[in-house]
Amino acid sequence: MNNKIAYHIHQGLESTIMILKHRLKANSDRPEIKIIKEYNQIPTIECYPGQLNQVFMNLLANAIDALKESP
Numbered sequence: 001m002n003n004k005i006a007y008h009i010h011q012g013l014e015s016t017i018m019i020l021k022h023r024l025k026a027n028s029d030r031p032e033i034k035i036i037k038e039y040n041q042i043p044t045i046e047c048y049p050g051q052l053n054q055v056f057m058n059l060l061a062n063a064i065d066a067l068k069e070s071p
Contacts, residue, residue: 006044007052013039016056023064030067 017024017035026032 004046004048007047007049008044009042009052010039012049012053012056013037016053016060019057020060020064023061033064033067 024033024035
């Protein structure tokens with residue numbers, strides 16, 4: 001497995017939101033989903049960025065899916 005590296009969590013969140021941008025647009029099932037970013041200052045962390053970004057992707061995709069299913 002790759003070594004952990006210093007990583008900015010904000011960078012991972014931003015790239016994940018960019019990837020999911022098409023899923024945030026309005027469609028016939030729901031209005032546009034707006035992301036409100038209120039990031040605080042946090043230090044870089046030692047982690048596996050790919051795995052952390054996958055967690056962000058899963059959390060945001062699940063939240064989008066849950067909005068689709070809500071009445």
